[in-house]
Amino acid sequence: MPLSFAPSSDTSIPLHVLSEEQLDAWLGTQPEATQNALASQGFTGALGQTASIAGQDGLPLMAVAxxxxxxARRRGRFHLAGAAAKLPKGDYRITSDLDAGTLAVEALGWLLASYRFDRYRKQPPLLARLVAPEGIxxxxxxxxxxxxxLTRDLINTPANDMGPPDLEQAARxxxxxxxxxxxxxxxDDLLAQNFPLIxxxxxxxxxxxxxxxxxxxxTGPKLTLVGKGVCFDTGGLNLKPGASMGLMKKDMGGAAAVLGLAQMIMTMDVPVQLRVLIPAVENAVAGNAFRPGDIxxxxxxxxxxxxxxxxEGRLVLADALALADEEQPDQVISMATLTGAARVAVGPDLAPYFSDDSAFASALETAALKECDPVWRMPFHAPYEAMIEPGIADLDNAPKGGFAGCITAALFLRRFVSDSPYAHFDIYGWQPADAPARPKGGTGQATRALFDALPALLEL
Structure with missing residues (x-):
């Protein structure tokens, strides 16, 4: 079901959002019965704590979060999403004096907290719904x-139900x-139309x-999104260990991310000429698999x-990026679950990105802070270009030595975009443990930041 706000009504339950510093002053304005009820529930205003007061009919009359x-707030995000899971069933309206930006973020988090992946097993719904706050x-x-x-659903679906034909159907x-x-x-039409690496x-x-x-x-600027769609990655003949294959259903996370971003753009009718390119493959093992040493x-x-x-991900992206560049769009952006080196560098929560454009970086990072969608800039470090040049061919898909793996991968991709502004995101696409608004499983990264930054990036 679509994620949506509850309709506004006179029966919605007021929700007072109170910091620890505000609690005493607010309690001083409340009846003694309210003070006693909150004290009996041990409410202190701590982050994520909730309490409710019932009316004579036994239903919640008001609640506090x-x-x-x-x-404490700096150490996380989407704080009301954590509280929402603890509230009794009902429709809630926030009555506290939060600024518009904070309200927007917390409202988004509440909606994200109501996401359930229930394709294979019924999941209990979030009982507390939010009425859209005024001003957002x-x-x-x-x-x-x-x-x-959409991004989460695609990543969470296992490869037996999310192979290349299924990813195609999701796009259709x-x-x-x-x-x-x-x-x-x-x-074989890929060969006939010159996509040999895919x-x-x-x-x-x-x-x-x-x-x-x-x-x-x-109409509008041309924006091309390219997403890595490796629906399962065995590693090919350089076979991964079993433990490393456990999450490889998420290796199409770049494709899932660009489809989620594309849906945002189209739903809100952003005035761009949008193109989405997804090379969708499985990296499998068979007698006709490509080999180490092939050129x-x-x-x-x-x-x-x-x-x-x-x-293999950089190989399929290379052909798609070359196609994207042939039209010389105003911006090319690739998103991919590309390297383990990126995870070692910044962990699972940050989306590292590469761009030579300081204006792009400034707009993106401003948007990332606003949207609570963290990113981290990495360098297209030109002195490392020699590391991806093996001598026997123009490029090496896996330089030896293990140094700067996410940078050399990004430099490899950049070789295929000669005539267009280019940015690359090396995302993880997976939330390893439950957090407010972010259940364990597939997740989007940098897509909300990009969506918010588009007006600045493309001068809309």
Whole structure:
């Protein structure tokens, strides 16, 4: 079901959001019965704490949510989402004097907290619903929440139900809902139309590789999103250990992220000419799998020596990026669960990104703070270019030595974008433990920040 706010009504329950510093002053304005009720429940205003007061009919008459201290709030985000899970069933309206930006973030978090992945097992719903606070852009926040929900659904679905054909169908479903055009090149047609790297990576799988190409909008700047759609990654002939394969259903997280972002853009009718490119493959093991030591020629004409078949994501992205660049759009953005080195560098919660454009970085990081969608800038460090040049071919897909793995991967991708502004996001796409508004499982990263930054990035 779509994530949405509860309708406004006279029966909605007032929710007072109180920091520890505000609690005593607020209690001084309340009847003694209210003071006693909160004291009996041990309410101190600590972050995430809740309490409610029932009326004569036994239903909640009002509720309070602790907002902690400024120091406690800095250590997390979406604080009311944590409280929402503890409130009794009902529709709640926030009555506290929070600023508009804080209200928007907390409202988004509440909607995200109501997400459930219930394709395979029924999940209990969030009982407390939020009435959209006054002064926020409710349709925009609902669009963000539902774009994120699409991303989560796609990542959470296991590879037996989310192979290349299923990812294609998800893109077709989105295109149908939004009135977008879509074309798909599949199997050996990839060779005929000069996408050799996508074909090579995916040819060993039973489900054929494909390139998904979706377009929407006919006015405004040209924005092209490219998402890595490796629906499962065994590592190929450089087979991953079993423990490393456990989360490889999420290796299409880049594709899921760009589809979620595209849904936000189309839902809110952002005035851009949007293109979404997704190379969808499985990196499988069979007699026709590509091999270490092979040298492949890309769509762009650059040759690539294969030194590890488990560095396949950059190969499929290379052909898609070359296609994107041929139109010279105003901005190309790639998103991919690309390297373990990025996780070692910044952990699972930050989305590292690469851009040579300081204006892009400034706009993105401003938006990231506003949207509670953290990012971290990494360098396209030119002195490392030599590390991706093996001598026998133009490029090396897996430089030896282990140094700067996320940077060398980004430099590799940049070789395929010559004529367009380019930014690359090396995301994780997975929440390793439950947190407010972010259940364990698939998650979007940097998509809300990008959505918010688009007006500045594209001068809309």
């Amino acid at each position: 602790g907002y902690g201290t400024a120091a 852009n409710a349709p925009r926040i609902e669009a963000q929440a539902n774009g994120e929900a 479903d989105l295109a149908g809902r939004q009135g977008a055009a879509i074309t798909v090149i599949t199997g 074909h090579t990576v995916g040819r060993a799988a039973d489900r054929a590789p494909r390139l998904i190409d979706m377009r929407w909008g006919d 492949l020629t890309s769509r762009k004409g650059l040759t690539v020596e294969i030194n590890n078949t488990d560095a």
